[in-house]
Amino acid sequence: MRHGMRFRKLGRTSAHREALFRNQLQSLVLAERIVTTLPKAKELRPIAERVITRGKHGTVHDRRWVLRWVLSRDLVKKVFDDIAPRFADRPGGYLRIVKLGPRQGDGAEMAVLELVERESVAAAKPEPAKEKAPKKEKPKKEAKEPKKTAAPKAKGKGGSPKEHKTKEGSQKTRTPRKAV
Numbered sequence: 358m359r360h361g362m363r364f365r366k367l368g369r370t371s372a373h374r375e376a377l378f379r380n381q382l383q384s385l386v387l388a389e390r391i392v393t394t395l396p397k398a399k400e401l402r403p404i405a406e407r408v409i410t411r412g413k414h415g416t417v418h419d420r421r422w423v424l425r426w427v428l429s430r431d432l433v434k435k436v437f438d439d440i441a442p443r444f445a446d447r448p449g450g451y452l453r454i455v456k457l458g459p460r461q462g463d464g465a466e467m468a469v470l471e472l473v474e475r476e477s478v479a480a481a482k483p484e485p486a487k488e489k490a491p492k493k494e495k496p497k498k499e500a501k502e503p504k505k506t507a508a509p510k511a512k513g514k515g516g517s518p519k520e521h522k523t524k525e526g527s528q529k530t531r532t533p534r535k536a537v
Contacts, residue, residue, distance in 0.1 A: 365396050378404055379426055386432045386440065390471035398454050398470040405470075409451045412441030443474045 367374055381401050385391050386408075393401070408426055411419040415437055423433050444451050450473065457467040 365400050367396060367400070379428065382408065382426055383429060383432055385470060386427055386436055389440075390469060392457070392467060392469050394460075395454070395456060395466040395468040398468040401470060402452050402454065406449060406451050408436060409441055409444060410449070412436040413445060415441070440472065443472075447473075 367377070369377065377397070378401055381391060381393060381397065382405055385401070385405055404426065408423050411423050420433060420437065423436055424430070427433050427436060453471060453473050455469040455471070457469060459465065460467050
């Protein structure tokens with residue numbers, strides 16, 4: 358039975374796992390949205406929520422605690438000055454996980470981990486609508502004839518150049534290497 362087994366190990370050592378979460382947390386603070394596997398997102402969310410909660414307090418101790426997880430002072434400043442004030446009224450639940458489905462290569466379940474207030478911030482700052490300029494048609498390039506090159510001469514000892522077949526079945530010539 359799994360009594361007392363609290364966290365997912367994710368197939369990593371504890372130092373590797375901690376470094377992974379630090380890197381993902383820094384990317385999350387920087388972009389406010391990351392795409393990762395579902396188990397990693399579920400493990401990262403409590404850490405990130407603790408960091409944002411510490412950002413709401415704003416003491417020197419809290420800044421030092423956040424600096425343990427977010428190793429860049431610029432990102433710590435962003436947590437305390439930009440991200441945490443957005444959640445001043447909210448008692449928790451700063452992040453959401455949206456499932457994306459299986460990854461093409463290995464079938465791992467993918468998810469987006471993003472800040473809840475991210476959309477409202479984007480909606481509050483509407484960008485001016487830009488008119489699209491009509492696309493100019495590019496002149497079509499004429500088909501160029503393939504250049505005919507002379508076969509290289511064999512150099513050094515030995516007789517004729519070696520021939521080999523390519524995937525298309527055509528033959529190419531190659532000069533042998535010089536003896537050193």
